[in-house]
Amino acid sequence: MTISISVKDLRKSYGKDSAVLKGLSLDLYQDEILALLGPNGSGKTTLIKILATLLTKDSGKVHILGQDLDDDENEIRHLFGYVGQDTERSAYSRLTVVENLQFFGALRGLDKRQVNAQIEKLVEYFDFKSNLKKYFGYLSGGQKQTVVIMRALLHDPAVIYLDEPTKGLDPLIAKNIRSFLKKYVKEEHKTLLLTSHILSEVDELSSRVALIHDGVIASVGTAQELKQGVGVDGFIELQKHSIPLGVVDKILRLPPVLNSDDQDSEWVSFGINNMVDAMEGIIHILREEQIQSQFRYRNVSLEDAFVYRMGLLSDGFEA
Numbered sequence: 265m266t267i268s269i270s271v272k273d274l275r276k277s278y279g280k281d282s283a284v285l286k287g288l289s290l291d292l293y294q295d296e297i298l299a300l301l302g303p304n305g306s307g308k309t310t311l312i313k314i315l316a317t318l319l320t321k322d323s324g325k326v327h328i329l330g331q332d333l334d335d336d337e338n339e340i341r342h343l344f345g346y347v348g349q350d351t352e353r354s355a356y357s358r359l360t361v362v363e364n365l366q367f368f369g370a371l372r373g374l375d376k377r378q379v380n381a382q383i384e385k386l387v388e389y390f391d392f393k394s395n396l397k398k399y400f401g402y403l404s405g406g407q408k409q410t411v412v413i414m415r416a417l418l419h420d421p422a423v424i425y426l427d428e429p430t431k432g433l434d435p436l437i438a439k440n441i442r443s444f445l446k447k448y449v450k451e452e453h454k455t456l457l458l459t460s461h462i463l464s465e466v467d468e469l470s471s472r473v474a475l476i477h478d479g480v481i482a483s484v485g486t487a488q489e490l491k492q493g494v495g496v497d498g499f500i501e502l503q504k505h506s507i508p509l510g511v512v513d514k515i516l517r518l519p520p521v522l523n524s525d526d527q528d529s530e531w532v533s534f535g536i537n538n539m540v541d542a543m544e545g546i547i548h549i550l551r552e553e554q555i556q557s558q559f560r561y562r563n564v565s566l567e568d569a570f571v572y573r574m575g576l577l578s579d580g581f582e583a
């Protein structure tokens with residue numbers, strides 16, 4: 265596997281006593297989509313902005329495709345495309361989509377033929393041909409975001425940074441953007457680093473997930489590996505309003521039932537490892553207590569894994 269981005273012992277503070285990155289190390293590979301997860305304020309945007317040369321680091325080493333950020337910043341600027349969180353101001357409202365793309369392509373130093381060839385390729389990937397002549401200002405939020413992503417890909421960079429690319433978009437458009445991105449990264453052999461708070465999106469899109477906690481990468485692995493870390497196969501859920509607390513405790517004393525997650529408003533969740541044993545035990549208790557409740561089974565989600573891992577980390581346990 266070819267390493268595209270290598271980050272070693274990266275440190276960044278915004279002033280005295282406000283260290284955000286505290287020796288963060290991370291490798292990204294060609295052909296992969298890595299999602300950076302972490303609570304608000306954990307430093308995801310800071311990391312992406314340092315990689316995108318928009319912020320300077322305090323110390324540490326960053327290499328992009330073998331080039332050293334300390335020595336080759338200008339070369340590195342040609343190797344990545346960056347999309348930040350300010351979609352509206354990333355293109356001109358009173359220019360059409362194609363005019364915007366041609367303008368930003370020229371700014372990148374591409375000649376007209378190169379720009380047009382790249383626009384043609386990108387509009388195929390992003391299914392955007394029918395919108396090329398529309399004014400940017402008149403596009404929907406999802407269409408604007410697509411233009412801004414295409415803008416970042418005009419010079420065909422090997423590395424792409426996207427900071428919350430589907431924030432605020434309706435789920436259908438967000439899903440389309442995800443599937444275009446996935447196809448693009450796979451077929452064009454790119455490396456994509458993104459941040460997102462939408463964990464279903466991260467689960468669907470990413471090859472690996474890295475968790476930032478306390479200024480370092482606390483764990484990195486596939487979404488599947490993170491989910492396995494929760495230690496249960498899935499959850500049996502019962503309607504909360506029909507289950508008295510005493511019964512919840514009783515169910516929790518069953519040997520196959522490992523933990524209970526009480527956060528969902530309508531359902532009480534019981535983490536289980538052995539479906540048959542757990543079901544038998546729970547049904548037995550419900551009969552005994554003469555309780556009628558609907559129940560359902562759900563798999564461990566990335567959100568469960570994130571909440572679980574963050575809980576461990578804030579309690580001071582190693583990930």
Ligand SMILES: Nc1ncnc2c1ncn2[C@@H]1O[C@H](COP(=O)(O)OP(=O)(O)OP(=O)(O)O)[C@@H](O)[C@H]1O
Pocket residue numbers: 278284302303304305306307308309310311
């Ligand atoms: N220019 C700045 N000056 C001072 N502090 C800053 C600056 N930019 C960010 N910070 C602080 O650094 C910390 C990390 O911010 P950052 O935006 O990197 O976090 P994040 O993980 O991307 O957050 P979110 O998930 O909310 O987008 C926060 O506490 C933030 O307030």
